[in-house]
Amino acid sequence: MKLKSKLVALSLLTLLLPWSGWKLLQELERYLRSAQEASLLASARMAAVAIPLEFQTRLLFAPDRYTRLRSLPRPPSLDGYPDDWIAADQGLEFRPTDADGRAGPRLRLLAGAQGGRLFLLFEVEAEAGVGARGADGSGTAAGAESVTLVIRNPRGLQRFRIHPGAPGPLQLRSESGAMGQGEGVWLDTPGGYSLELSLPAGSEDTDLSFAVTDAAGRRAGPLQEPPPGAAGSTLPARSQWISLVPEWRRLSDWLARSADPATRAWLVDADGWVLADSGATRANAGAAALAEGVGGEERPAGVLRTTWLQRSLYRLIAGSRTVPLEEWPSEPLQLGDAAVTVALRGAEAVAWSQEPDTALVRTTAAVPVVLEGDVKGAIVVQSASEGLLLATNRALGRLLFSTLALALALAAGLWYFASRLSRRVRRLSSAVSHAMEDRVDPESLPLRRDRDELGDLARNNERLLRAVADYSQYLQTLAGKLSHELKTPLAITRSSLDNLSSQRLDEASRRFLERAQEGVERQAAIVRAMSEASRLEAAIGAADWEQVDLGELVRRCVAGYRTLYEGRQLTLQAPDAPLPLRCAPDLLAQALDKLVDNAMSLTGSADEVGVSLAKTAVKEGSQYVLAVRNTGSTLPDDLKDRLFDSLVSVRPRRGAEPHLGLGLYIVRLVVAAHHGEVSARNLAQNAGVEFRIRLPIA
Numbered sequence: 001m002k003l004k005s006k007l008v009a010l011s012l013l014t015l016l017l018p019w020s021g022w023k024l025l026q027e028l029e030r031y032l033r034s035a036q037e038a039s040l041l042a043s044a045r046m047a048a049v050a051i052p053l054e055f056q057t058r059l060l061f062a063p064d065r066y067t068r069l070r071s072l073p074r075p076p077s078l079d080g081y082p083d084d085w086i087a088a089d090q091g092l093e094f095r096p097t098d099a100d101g102r103a104g105p106r107l108r109l110l111a112g113a114q115g116g117r118l119f120l121l122f123e124v125e126a127e128a129g130v131g132a133r134g135a136d137g138s139g140t141a142a143g144a145e146s147v148t149l150v151i152r153n154p155r156g157l158q159r160f161r162i163h164p165g166a167p168g169p170l171q172l173r174s175e176s177g178a179m180g181q182g183e184g185v186w187l188d189t190p191g192g193y194s195l196e197l198s199l200p201a202g203s204e205d206t207d208l209s210f211a212v213t214d215a216a217g218r219r220a221g222p223l224q225e226p227p228p229g230a231a232g233s234t235l236p237a238r239s240q241w242i243s244l245v246p247e248w249r250r251l252s253d254w255l256a257r258s259a260d261p262a263t264r265a266w267l268v269d270a271d272g273w274v275l276a277d278s279g280a281t282r283a284n285a286g287a288a289a290l291a292e293g294v295g296g297e298e299r300p301a302g303v304l305r306t307t308w309l310q311r312s313l314y315r316l317i318a319g320s321r322t323v324p325l326e327e328w329p330s331e332p333l334q335l336g337d338a339a340v341t342v343a344l345r346g347a348e349a350v351a352w353s354q355e356p357d358t359a360l361v362r363t364t365a366a367v368p369v370v371l372e373g374d375v376k377g378a379i380v381v382q383s384a385s386e387g388l389l390l391a392t393n394r395a396l397g398r399l400l401f402s403t404l405a406l407a408l409a410l411a412a413g414l415w416y417f418a419s420r421l422s423r424r425v426r427r428l429s430s431a432v433s434h435a436m437e438d439r440v441d442p443e444s445l446p447l448r449r450d451r452d453e454l455g456d457l458a459r460n461n462e463r464l465l466r467a468v469a470d471y472s473q474y475l476q477t478l479a480g481k482l483s484h485e486l487k488t489p490l491a492i493t494r495s496s497l498d499n500l501s502s503q504r505l506d507e508a509s510r511r512f513l514e515r516a517q518e519g520v521e522r523q524a525a526i527v528r529a530m531s532e533a534s535r536l537e538a539a540i541g542a543a544d545w546e547q548v549d550l551g552e553l554v555r556r557c558v559a560g561y562r563t564l565y566e567g568r569q570l571t572l573q574a575p576d577a578p579l580p581l582r583c584a585p586d587l588l589a590q591a592l593d594k595l596v597d598n599a600m601s602l603t604g605s606a607d608e609v610g611v612s613l614a615k616t617a618v619k620e621g622s623q624y625v626l627a628v629r630n631t632g633s634t635l636p637d638d639l640k641d642r643l644f645d646s647l648v649s650v651r652p653r654r655g656a657e658p659h660l661g662l663g664l665y666i667v668r669l670v671v672a673a674h675h676g677e678v679s680a681r682n683l684a685q686n687a688g689v690e691f692r693i694r695l696p697i698a
Contacts, residue, residue, distance in 0.1 A: 040383055044265075056371055063243035064239060065241070068245060068333045069244040070110070072113065073114070078169070078184055080196050087334075090333045091123075094222075105125065105192065105220045109121070124212055126145070147163075147195055149197075209240045252277050256278040263381050264277075264382050265381045266380040267369070272340060272344065274333055274334060337351055338351045347368070348367050351366075362384045366378050436468070497520060501513055545582060549580060550580070550581040550588075555574060574613040595691050600630075609628070611628055623695060627691065628691045633689055635682055667691075671695075
C-alpha cells in the first residue's frame with residue numbers, strides 16, 4: 001500500500017470523533033431522562049401518600065361494578081353514532097354466556113351527563129346470522145331484539161322496555177310513568193345495532209341495570225330474568241346494579257393544586273378508570289394547552305412540528321425507550337398504557353412516548369395507591385414537553401456538524417500532507433535513479449535545502465551519489481591508466497625474455513621460460529583490451545557519422561559472424577525494406593560484435609543465438625530495436641543493474657582469453673553516443689538472455 005493510501009486509511013480514525021460524540025449525546029439524554037423520571041416519580045409518590053382521607057375511603061368502599069360517567073361538553077346528537085362522544089372507544093363491555101355455554105350478544109355501554117339529563121349509548125354486536133341486520137334494515141328476525149333498562153337515583157326508579165318494530169327515533173316512557181319521558185334512536189348496523197338514549201335522570205348517585213335480548217332469546221347485561229311467577233317489576237339484586245361514577249372534581253382540584261403546573265396528574269382505580277384528572281380543572285395556559293386538542297387534529301400553538309429525520313434521529317438516540325404514540329386522548333376515561341399496568345400490579349413504572357409528527361415527548365410515571373395492604377389504584381403523572389427532543393436534536397446537529405467537519409478537515413489535511421509527502425518522495429527517488437544511471441549530476445537532487453527528514457535524506461543521497469560517481473569515474477579511467485603504465489614494464493619484460501630465449505638453457509629452464517612468455521602475452525592481451533576501451537572513448541567524439549541502411553549493416557555483420565562462428569546456430573530477423581539511420585556505422589558494428597561475442601562465449605554449440613531488427617513506434621516518435629538473444633544462459637538478479645558498468649563481468653569461469661568486463665561497457669558508450677538505450681533481461685521461464693538496443697530515429 002502506498003504512503004498516501006496508508007495516511008488516508010489512517011484518517012478514518014477521525015470518524016471516532018462523531019462516534020464518541022454520539023455516545024456522549026446518548027449519555028446526556030439518559031441523564032436528562034433520569035432527572036425527569038426522578039422528578040415525576042417523586043411527585044407521584046407524594047400525591048399517592050397524601051390523598052385526602054375522604055377519597056381513600058371512597059376507594060376502599062367503591063361499588064362492586066361501576067363505569068365512568070362522562071361530563072359531556074354538549075348534548076350528543078341522537079343518531080346512533082358514537083362520533084360525538086368523548087373517548088368513544090372506552091366503555092363497559094359485556095359478553096356473557098348462558099347455562100348451555102352459548103355466548104350472548106356482545107355489547108358496550110357508554111354513559112354521559114349534560115344539562116341534567118343522562119345519555120346512554122348501547123352498541124350491540126349480535127352473533128352472525130342471529131338478529132343481525134344489514135345496512136338496509138333487513139334481517140332474519142327483524143324486530144325480535146329488545147332492551148330492558150332500569151334506572152334508580154334519589155329522584156326515584158324508572159324501568160324501560162325498548163322493543164322497536166323498526167329502526168328509527170324512539171319515544172320512551174317509564175313503566176311507572178314518573179319523572180318525565182325519554183327519547184332515543186335505534187340504528188341497525190352491519191354487525192348488530194346501536195341504541196342512543198336521552199333520559200331525564202340526574203347525574204349524581206345514579207345506578208342502572210339492563211339486559212339485551214337477541215332474536216334467539218340470549219341475553220347480555222347484568223339484569224337477570226326474573227324468576228317464574230315473580231312480578232315483572234321485581235327489583236334487580238345488588239350485584240346486578242352498575243353505578244355511574246362521575247369525576248371526583250374535588251380530588252381533581254386537589255391534584256391540580258398539588259401537582260407541578262407543567263405536569264398533568266390522574267387518579268385511576270384498580271381497573272384503570274380515571275376518577276380524578278388535574279388537567280380538567282387546571283387554569284394555567286400551559287396545562288390548558290396540554291389538556292386541549294392533544295389527541296385530535298388541532299395542535300397546541302406552542303408545539304413545533306419536526307421533520308421525520310429529526311424524529312428518527314431522536315428515536316435512534318433514545319433507543320427502544322421511546323414508543324411512537326399516535327394519539328393521546330384529551331379527556332381519557334380509562335388508562336391502560338404500560339406504566340399504568342405495571343403500577344396497578346404494585347410496582348412503580350415510567351414510560352416514554354413521542355408523537356409521530358411533532359416535537360412533543362411525553363413522560364408518564366405511575367405509582368400504586370396501596371390501602372390496607374391492597375392496590376386500590378394508582379397516581380399517574382405525565383409531563384409533555386418538546387424541550388427534550390429539540391434540545392437533543394439541536395445538540396445532535398451541532399455535535400455531528402462540528403465533529404464531521406473536523407473529521408473531514410483532518411482527513412483533507414492528512415490527504416494533502418500525504419500527497420505532498422508522496423510527491424516529494426517520488427521526486428527524490430526519480431532523481432536518485434537518474435543519478436545512478438549517470439544522467440543527472442548529484443548536485444541537482446531536489447529537497448537538498450529542505451530542513452526536514454527528507455532534506456537530510458536528500459543530502460545524504462547527494463554525498464553517497466558523489467562517492468559512487470567518483471568511484472565510477474575512477475573505474476572508467478582505470479583501464480586507460482593501467483594500460484599506459486603497464487606498456488613499458490611489459491616491453492622490458494618481453495625483451496628480457498626474448499634475449500634469454502636466445503641463450504642455451506636446459507630443459508627445466510626452457511619450460512619456465514615458456515611459462516613466463518605465456519604470462520607476458522596474457523598480460524599484453526589485457527593491456528590491449530584496456531587500451532581498446534580507452535581508444536573507443538576517445539574515438540567516439542571523432543567518429544564519422546553518415547546516413548546508412550541499418551538493416552543492410554546488420555545483415556553484413558551477421559554474415560561475417562556465420563563465417564567466424566561456423567557450426568553455431570545463428571539466426572537473423574530483419575525487414576527487407578530499407579531502414580535509414582544517421583549513425584557511426586563502425587561504432588554500431590563494434591557494439592553488435594561485443595553482444596554477439598558475449599552470447600557465443602556464454603553458450604554451447606547446441607544453443608541458439610538470434611539477432612533481430614525492427615522498427616517500432618513510441619510516444620516520442622519512432623525507433624529501431626536491435627536485439628541479440630541466446631538460449632542456455634541467464635543473468636544473475638544481483639547484477640542486472642550493473643552489467644554495463646566498467647570492469648563488471650558475470651562470467652562464472654575464466655578461459656584462455658582475459659575478460660575484464662569491458663565489452664558491455666563499450667556497448668553502453670556506443671549506444672549513449674547515439675542517444676539510445678541498452679538493456680538486458682532474462683527471457684520467460686529462464687529460457688535465455690536478451691540484450692536490446694533502442695536507437696531513436698532523428
